[in-house]
Amino acid sequence: MKEFNITNQSSFKELQIIESLRTVLDPELQINVIDMGLIYHIDANPQSDSIKIQMTLSSSHCPMGEAILKSVQNRIETDFPGSEVHVELVWEPQWTYEKITEEGLKQLGR
């Protein structure tokens, strides 16, 4: 995930996108995709109004995979109307449990 840069306009938008994605839950674990560590990269270009999200899934051929990708796409399109949203699924680096954030671990009951 990118570091927040106060001098960069797109950083503010990326933060809004992160907050928006916190409402998208993994249907089984009921943890949001940010705290699950599924979102690898967000690129919000304020000039072109395009939003690119690079993300992964906890396992390939996950039966809920399509649903999670669609949720991310739908959420961003709803919260940022008029933006061109591209959600790209990547498998490198591979997702591991270490990618779950401290907040995510707390939600799992640790």
Add this chain to the structure above:
Amino acid sequence: MNPLPKNTPGMYRLIVTHYLISGICFAMLALLLLVLSGNFPSHYFAPGTLAITHLAALGWGTLIIFGACYQLLPVLLECDLYSNRLPWVVLSLFLPGLFCLVYSFWVFDPGIHMQAAGVLLTSSVILFCVIVFKTAAKSTIASAHKDFILTSCIWLAATAVLGTLMVFNFKYAFLPKDHLHFLRLHAHMGIAGWFLMLIIGVSAKLIPMFLVSRSQPSKLLSWSFYLINISLLLFMVDGYIHGLNLKTHLVVAMMLCGLTLYLLYIRKCFQSRLKKKLDIPITKTVLSIVFLSLSVLLLPLIVQLSVQQSAWAVKLSSLYGMLIFMGWITALIMGQTFKTLPFIIWVKKYEHLSGKARIPMPADLYHTWLLKVQYFAYISFCAFFFAGFLLSNNVLIIVGAVSIVIAAFSYLGNVIILLTHKTTIQL
């Protein structure tokens, strides 16, 4: 990039049809158990027991496993299912075969209906194996899960073929040894070869997935695979030639070692889990593992009593069979249904709305109170029925049978609630 699996409408119908029919079979099985409970047979080779056992093994256990496999094989083997049409052929051969077989056992008529049932079921099973093997051929991954699943299919086909031969043997008596001798081999190919192999293969992948387990020591699984299969092969060969004898203890010990390694694997998954809170479906899965352990612990005792030709050998063998089918397999299916079916329904009904509106989660699609009724009724069944059987107390058996009827109908009710769920959210 791997394409993500997506259920076509036809595949969705196929899978939910399996869940529904197996739920109906569970209800029928519970009712048959209630009918028999007033005068429960103490020997497993009795018409009623054979009918109930085959309804449990095929209609309840195998049918739901077939349905779940069509959904889970792409996840476990990381490739698409070989065919979307062949499973319908499997089902259309399986159902008439199942009901013919159960009916002809119940009235004990080893004629044309029973023979036709054997042929239909074997054809269906062989086609199922074709689907699994062809799907596995497309898969590039090598894993213990894959070995377990493929081997389980071989054992299933062998079980069906031997079962059909035994059906024809009722009429034509061509098998070289007595029927009970082959029944033992048939039962163990089915229990340890098909159910145990398949369930280990699938649960070894799903349990850590549901628990978010950090540690999944696959070496334990590999050893478990070899020990269980070698012991089963030895049991088949030695059991065929000599029947149960003192050497069978060694075979059982090998089987127990294999199973212990699987249980250690599961324990490791539980210990290293990130998800601390266990829901009811997972609690039922734990209960099923307890039943599996209890039933296999009876094995050395059954072997010893059989060698001594004690009357208790038959009674304990029946208890062993009931712990397997009504304990291990039933608890596992009742638990895992509510871990898999809600997701299948959710994807169908809510995937397009996800992220656009506030929608229910998969666990919100069934009635939790009904799940609790099912859970407590099932616990009551286990306590009363098994105690009643051991103490030869008909009242306890009847209370147990009433409990399983409640558990089965609350299970079926919840499955129907899931299947008839309607999306009320409009955008």
